[in-house]
Amino acid sequence: MARKGNRKIRLSDQRPPLLGGMLRTARLHLVPYRASMVQSHHVAWLNNHENVKYSEQRHLTHTVESQHSYLNEFPPGSYIWLIRSLGTFAAPPTDLGTITAYVDVPNKVANMGILIDQEHRGQGAAKEAWLRVEEFLKTIGIRKIECGCMSVNVGMAKLAQAVGLRVEGLRPEHFEWGGRRVAMTHYGKLI
Numbered sequence: 001m002a003r004k005g006n007r008k009i010r011l012s013d014q015r016p017p018l019l020g021g022m023l024r025t026a027r028l029h030l031v032p033y034r035a036s037m038v039q040s041h042h043v044a045w046l047n048n049h050e051n052v053k054y055s056e057q058r059h060l061t062h063t064v065e066s067q068h069s070y071l072n073e074f075p076p077g078s079y080i081w082l083i084r085s086l087g088t089f090a091a092p093p094t095d096l097g098t099i100t101a102y103v104d105v106p107n108k109v110a111n112m113g114i115l116i117d118q119e120h121r122g123q124g125a126a127k128e129a130w131l132r133v134e135e136f137l138k139t140i141g142i143r144k145i146e147c148g149c150m151s152v153n154v155g156m157a158k159l160a161q162a163v164g165l166r167v168e169g170l171r172p173e174h175f176e177w178g179g180r181r182v183a184m185t186h187y188g189k190l191i
């Protein structure tokens with residue numbers, strides 16, 4: 001339940017802001033990502049096998065047009081930010097990846113996803129962006145975040161641990177991956 005003046009309002013009565021605003025951390029800007037901002041290097045991230053090898057995006061070929069459609073059709077009330085370094089992190093200011101939060105309004109739960117381009121990993125960008133988005137989601141009344149990924153995705157498992165997500169379940173043999181079947185690990189955290 002959120003509070004506005006003296007009046008208690010339910011999250012389901014509120015329309016979450018259609019556009020998440022810009023969020024800032026010590027080293028990053030999280031910029032609401034719109035079709036007009038698409039650059040060829042964003043598309044290149046998605047066509048880089050290393051970046052998407054644990055994602056269903058690996059089955060697709062991406063173009064500027066497909067990225068425009070993805071952003072233009074992004075569900076209202078859910079959020080996607082471009083993760084951009086402020087210059088202290090990687091000089092000059094650089095686009096590092098994206099972070100998403102798909103909001104289930106009635107249950108006040110957000111399903112999060114993140115991609116940091118291979119070149120910019122291992123410097124704490126994902127953790128910094130993730131915790132800032134969590135903080136934002138809390139301010140709009142979200143009470144839980146969740147995330148699902150392939151059990152073989154070590155980077156995501158480590159990030160999950162680093163941001164305090166807990167394993168809530170395993171869906172055995174969920175994905176066909178590189179000639180074998182791998183499980184989906186489901187993570188969650190009350191915020």
Ligand SMILES: CC(C)(COP(=O)(O)OP(=O)(O)OC[C@H]1O[C@@H](n2cnc3c(N)ncnc32)[C@H](O)[C@@H]1OP(=O)(O)O)[C@@H](O)C(=O)NCCC(=O)NCCS
Pocket residue numbers: 050051052054055097112113114115116117120121122123124125126127128147148149153154155156158159160162
């Ligand atoms: C998962 C991913 C977002 C991590 O990005 P990153 O910027 O390298 O992560 P960070 O540097 O913020 O690391 C966060 C923590 O995880 C650990 N970590 C991250 N990747 C790791 C790896 N491959 N092996 C071991 N530890 C790793 C870091 O050491 C750090 O731990 P600490 O805070 O205890 O020191 C990145 O590897 C990625 O984009 N992968 C491809 C897309 C994907 O799989 N997304 C997840 C599905 S939603």
